[in-house]
Amino acid sequence: MVTTLLMLRFESYAFGQDADPSVNSTDESPAEIEFNSAFLARTASGKPIDVSQFARGNPVYPGKYTVRLSVNDNPVGKVEVGFTATKDPLHAKPCFDRALLQQMGVDFSKLTVNQIADIDSPNTCKWLTELIPEASVDFDSSDQQMSVTIPQVFMRRTARGYVDPSLWDQGVTAGLLNYNANAYHSSYSGDGSTDLYLGLNAGVNIGRWRFRHNGSFSSGVGEQTHYQSSATYAEYAIVPWKSEIKLGDGYSDGTVFDSFGFRGVSLASDDRMLPDAQRGFAPVVRGIALSNAKVTVNQNGNLLYETTVPPGPFEINDLYATGYGGDLDVVVTESDGTKRSFAVPYSSVPQALRPGIYRYSVTAGQYRDQSLQFKSNVLAATYQRGLTNIVTLYGGVQFADRYGSVALGTALNTQFGALSGDVTVASTGLPGQSRQTGQSYQIRFAKLIPATDTNLTVAAYRYSTSGYLSLADAMMTRDYLENGRPDWSIDREKGRLQLSVSQDMGPKWGSLYLTGQSQNYWNNGDTDASFQFGYTNYIGRVSYNASISRTRVVSTGEWDNRVFVSFTVPLGSASSTASLTTNVSHSDTDHASQVQTTLSGTAGAHNDFSYSVSGSYDHSDSDSGAGGSASGSYASSVGTFGASVGAATHTQQYSLSASGGVILHGDGLTFGPPLGDTNALVEAKGAKGAYINGVSSNRINGFGYGIVASLSPYMLNRIEIDPKGLPLDVELKTTGQDIAPLAGAVVKTRFETDTRRTVVLTVTHPDGTPLAFGSEVTNREGISVGQVSQGGRMLARGVEETDELLVKWGSGAGESCTIAVRPERQGTGVCN
Structure with missing residues (x-):
């Protein structure tokens, strides 16, 4: 009661x-x-x-x-x-x-x-x-x-997830800097090499304008340190149009044509301004490392990402979006110098839209590919519109120097699945050759079959005639011919098939998956084929995965057929984060086999620390031996820092890494975790050390600021501060707020705090009986500063060290008493 x-x-x-x-x-x-x-x-x-x-x-x-x-x-x-x-x-x-x-x-x-x-x-x-x-x-x-x-x-x-545009917050004027540093050293039989990498993403926000620059420093053995600029641009959100304009370096919309890099201007609709229920992508990169390996991700000659991964399966799911198309080239460099590469398709899926919803894009500028010397102006425009629940029409045009193409297609949402088909006609003028004209036909299909729980994520087939050149192929061919290089070495794609299927076998029988692609070419008889077939399931809490894959090895140009089996055993209680994973793999290259066991997990009240320790044994026709590695990282309020070390027969490796973000604002500099596209600057004066949203790297610093990265633009984002562990003198007026930022914004969210002196006393009458529950406590000016709770426990806020407090439990005579506050903030006292 x-x-x-x-x-x-x-x-x-x-x-x-x-x-x-x-x-x-x-x-x-x-x-x-x-x-x-x-x-x-x-x-x-x-x-x-x-x-x-x-x-x-x-x-x-x-x-x-x-x-x-x-x-x-x-x-x-x-x-x-x-x-x-x-x-x-x-x-x-x-x-x-x-x-x-x-x-x-x-x-x-x-x-x-x-x-x-x-x-x-x-x-x-x-x-x-x-x-x-x-x-x-x-x-x-x-x-x-x-x-x-x-x-x-x-x-x-209104659609679910709708947020009134009047509530969208454009944020404050701020400067931003994101950094990702990695130092990687490896040696093989006494020959060592060191690679250094520093990726930088800088920007300035002024009103709705977002100015951004992305680039990286890199150096290696026998190489001078050089800086590569991947993009410099400015963006502005045009809210009434639900669109965004970009000036500078960027990538075209890839929903109709393959995405291409440009330097110029683009105006395009922004689906993020639509509610959740009306929204119609960088892919996740997955692979397997045999040691502490360096993984780099490139697209169209631009270095997008570099990191160090521990042995075993890895997943990169935090790539910056660079468009809807253009395959990603992933290179895995092992500690002994061996390189393996594979491509991750980055293309569109069936583009069905809701009735009345449309997308458009207009791009004008210079075609941008750093691997080419040839420069050409380019103009492109696309449009998609949902006509009914069944039919969506889309199309577009592309023009460049002596090049033109037109595409037209439709997407159908039928009971048999989502189907889209389009045809592109292209005409290309090449130096010293007659104009070439051709067509490219493409069909895509996606379907979930409820009866068998089969998910055909995407099946796509493209056929191109011998005279067809895409914009990228035309630009590369022009570059080759104008620089005296033969164009027969450029692979002209004839047919390409892509497939991704998953099959749920039921709660006891696990699931199957198949991904793959096949390509053949007009100018040679080779056929590229890569695939991965796998099975996953659980035995109690133990999960296991078996797969067969086919991957091209860069150093030899041969195909590597690999069998992989993995078991993961959680350690401790069901809530424990530690696990033991054993991987067994076999490759037909040198008949190489590997057995590897890894202990990994996180530690700390908020999982601040992560660790991984592994041991392995390798056997091949040429060599055999054991190896081991260890890695760890710490997610602090000013960034994430990590290190790794590994050794095997004839090889050693170690690396150091650091990543984080910095925001320059009106009250100074605030360091924090790696920034996302859209971020919040949280102010809570006096709340040093308080966690934001329960994340280890999101903490209030000594100046009263913290950073929450990677907010969802144009949607409500909840920002909460955990008051647990705050000093007694700090009280949060509210612990949670909702914000809806514009894309790219730095939204300043202020939490009011009360930092007045607070005392907690157990107060009794002179006879030792506790004061009445609910009694009001006032200071000398008659201002209420607290109350008495159960057992005579009194909390009073905003009192001086020598203050005298009045405790009142009734309005009659003798229903009040006074108590002198001691310098100590906690203890006992007698009310007279």
Whole structure:
């Protein structure tokens, strides 16, 4: 009962519709609640405790409040609501004007002329229940949360995930820097090499403008340190058009044609501005490392990513988006110098759109490929539109120096699956040759077959005639011919088949998957074929995976057929993060086999530390031997730092890595985890060390700032601070906020804190009996600074070291006492 009584003091105040129309809802006050004080301990004099202060609910005073608003259980975001006084001085009422009702999604066409006139009348505060029948408002002032219920008939129909554009936050003026440093040293039979890499992504935000530059420093044995600029550009969000304009270096939209690099200007629709339910991609790179290996990812000659991975399967899922097309070239460099490469397809999937939804893009500038000397201006435009639930039409044009192509296609959403097909006609003029004209036909298919639980993710086939050249092929051929190189060495694709299938076998039998692609060419008889077939399942908590793969080895140009089997055993309890993984692989190259066991996991209250220790044995026709490696990383509030070391027969390897982000803002520099495209700068003065969103690298620093990276643009993002472990003198006024940033924004989110001196005392009467529960504590000026809880426990905030506090548990004589505050913040005291 005592706990319930204390909680009721902070209960919300509901502004509801009056049952009796004769009652003026404007002056409605909450009914008084009666408590039976017999259930509570009596005062020292034997009198019952005065609980009248709990009888009127939660006071709400006139003024403006910034609240977290939800309508029909759907979050709207932070809005400012004005409260005006009523006849009850403790319970002001919220006012609803046209702007607020629009943000809430009210359909004005469903309101009467008189209702709209009331809404638009100046200097008039209208209660929601006076405007909309059966509506209700519930305001919790302790959490600044306002929950509104409105009959659906009065609401606009909006897609799930809709956030009113007026709530989108463009962020503050700020500078950004993202860094990813890696030093990798390896030696083989006494010959060593060291590679250094520093990737930098810098930017400046001014209003809606985003200025960005991406580049990297790299050096190796026998090489001078050089800097490669991969992109420099500016972006601006055009909200009314749900589009974005980009100036500088970029990649074209790849939904109709393959994406290409350009330097110029592009204007394109931005699906991220659409609600979740109306949104129609960098791929995940997966592979297997045999040692502590260096993995690099390139696209069109540009270095996109470099990292060090421990032995075993790896996954790279944090590539920056560079467009919808253009295969990724992945190179895995083992500690002994062996290199393996493979391509990850990066192309579009069936492009069905909802009825009325459209996408467009217009790109003009210079074709950009750093591997080519030939330069050409280029103009491209694409358009897609959903006509019905079944049909989507799309098409586009591309023009460059002596080159032109036109594409037209349709996507069908049928009961047999999603199907798209298109044809592209291209004409190319080449130096010293007659103009070539050809066609390329493409069909894509995706289908989930519920009866068998077979997921055909994408099946795509493209056939091109001998005279067809894509824009990329045409630019490369022109470059070769103009520089005296024969063009017969350029592979002209004839046919390409891509397939990705997964089959769920049921809860006991696991799942099968198959991925692969095959390509053949007009100018040679070779056929490239790569595939991976695998099976995954569980035995209790033990997971296992078996696969067969075919991969091209860069150093030999031969195909490597590999069999791989893996077992992972979780260690400890079900919530433990440690696991033991054993991998067995065999390759037909030198009949090489490897057995490898790895212990990995995380440690720390918030998984700040991660570690991996492994041992392996390798056998081949030419050599055999054992090896081992270890790696670890620490995710701090100023960045992530890691190291690795490994050794095997004739080889040694070690590396150091660091990654993080820096934001320059009006109050200084704030260091944090690696930044994403869209970020939040969290201010909470005095809350040093507090965790944000429960993530180890998201912490408030000594200056009162922290960074939350990789927010979802144009959507509501929840930012929460965990008050656990904060000093006694620090109180958060609120622990959570919702923000909806524009893409690329740095949104400054301020959490108010109360850092006044706080004391916690166990207070008794002179006879040793505890003070009455619920007694109010005031300072010399009569300002309330705290209350007495169970067992005479008193918490008072905002008191001086020599302050004298008045404790009052009733209004009569002898129902109060005073206590002198000691310099100590905690202890016991006697109230006289």
